[in-house]
Amino acid sequence: MGRSPTKQMQHKPAPRQATNRQLDPKLRDLVGRYDHVSGLPNRKQFIEHFHELAQAARPTLIMLVTLTDARHYNEVLRALGIAFCEDLVRCGLARLETLVDPDLTIFHVSLLSFAVTLPVDDTAVVPPVADAIAHAFAQALTIDAIPIRIDVGVGLVPFNPDTGPAESLRAVLVAAQDSRRTNRHVSFYDHKTDAAHLRAFRILADLPRALAADDQLSLHYQPRINLQTGACHAAEALLRWTHPDLGAISPAEFVPLVEQTALITPLTDWVTQRALQQNRSLRDAGHALRISINASPANLSERGFHDVLLGHCDAAGLAPDHIELEFTEGMLATNAGLAIAQLDHLRSAGVDVAIDDFGSGYSNLSNLANIPADVLKIDQSLVRPLTQAGDDDFLLRQVLAIAQGLDFRVCAEGIESEFAFNHLRELGCHEGQGYFMARPMPADRLADWLEAHP
Secondary structure (H helix, E strand, O other): OOOOHHHHHHHOOOOOOOOHHHOOHHHHHHHOOEOOOOOOEEHHHHHHHHHHHOOOOOOEEEEEEEOOOHHHHHHHHHHHOHHHHHHHHHHHHHHHHOOOOOOOOOEEEEOOEEEEEEEOOOOOOOOHHHHHHHHHOOOOEEEOOEEEOOOOEEEEEEOOOOOOHHHHHHHHHHHHHHHOOOOOOEEEOOHHHHHHHHHHHHHHHHHHHHHHOOOOEEEEEEEEEEOOOOOEEEEEEEEEEEEOOOEEEOHHHHHHHHOOOOOHHHHHHHHHHHHHHHHHHHHHOOOOOEEEEEOOHHHHOOOOHHHHHHHHHHHOOOOHHHEEEEEEHHHHHOOHHHHHHHHHHHHHHOOEEEEEEEOOOOOOHHHHOOOOOOEEEEOHHHOOOOOOOOOOOHHHHHHHHHHHHOOOEEEEEOOOOHHHHHHHHHOOOOEEEOOOOOOOEEHHHHHHHHHHOO
16 A cells, blocks of 8 residues: 555655855855844954954054853843843843944954944043943843843953954953952953963863872871870871972962862862872871861762762772761852762761861851761861960850850861960860961871871
């Protein structure tokens, strides 16, 4: 029996629409020169315009207007969809066009950014149009009766033909991003802040090579002392990085950068495995020490992190109670349910859990009773001021009382004087670490230090 005409029609290939590759070359070139959302000349045309400006002698400023930052845009995109966001861009452009001289060309150079070249008398002076734009965009944009507050940035950089269009756009984007940290929301390019951005980028770009090398990353250990007996029973693993060109990079600089990227997972793995291997060596030498490892919010937000940690512990031939995991209480603001579940699992397995830096700006007393932890580490900001009798210790006493009432072991960080050591011991603080007892040191020196401080 033959197929019916209907079935034959169902299987007939539909005619294909022409793609950009199939378009006439002249038409394809035209399509690639204009932004599909705004209809404005795009980055390609800006580059051509830049080279044309090189022939002009009049002073010129490149101005970049970014409607909002990427994070806010993604929040709007997630809540209201791509069509709404495209309308948001077009609405922002409509407002911008009322402020820019109609004789000037506005270029749509990226998703949220528009560039204009301004002929000026003095490239060191903010042109009135830049302030007018910042002021106008302080008011919400209304799309489909929904008012959307945006965080506009206006960046300025003097036109320099030697700099080139790509580098000029990058510099003016840096200025626009920096402008959001000012009340004026207008900023000239600043080489110093840009250098900091470039350094941050290089740090992140070079970290994978550091992880693969054997002479850049290392761990130092700071002993934790029982304040009542004076014995050392634990040490905190602290990461150090000696870059071949940049020299020593503080973890306070590179760890927050890494935490914003997927690199935090291999970095934490490196620290964990190295710390556990060195703890195994210390135990083989007769030092029954617990090693404390710091976790980031990203780690505890990764499903299966607890299993990975316990697997590393088993591979090193250590029991779970040979390690301690430190985290800052503020990290529970992100995916708290998963983080708490993983901490519960680790505690059940025998791992000690410590709340780090308690008493800093993240502390929340109402949550303290519900956090699965064994140790509370008092932030050094409450301890370092203790240098002599009469120094204010009110907050320290209150934190100690609350922690002891909740049955935490308490460790004070930042003990730097004999008075602080003795005072904390008198107040009933269980443990402490700080320069008064010992500075952080490499693993081999820690073994020698332990021999000298049995």
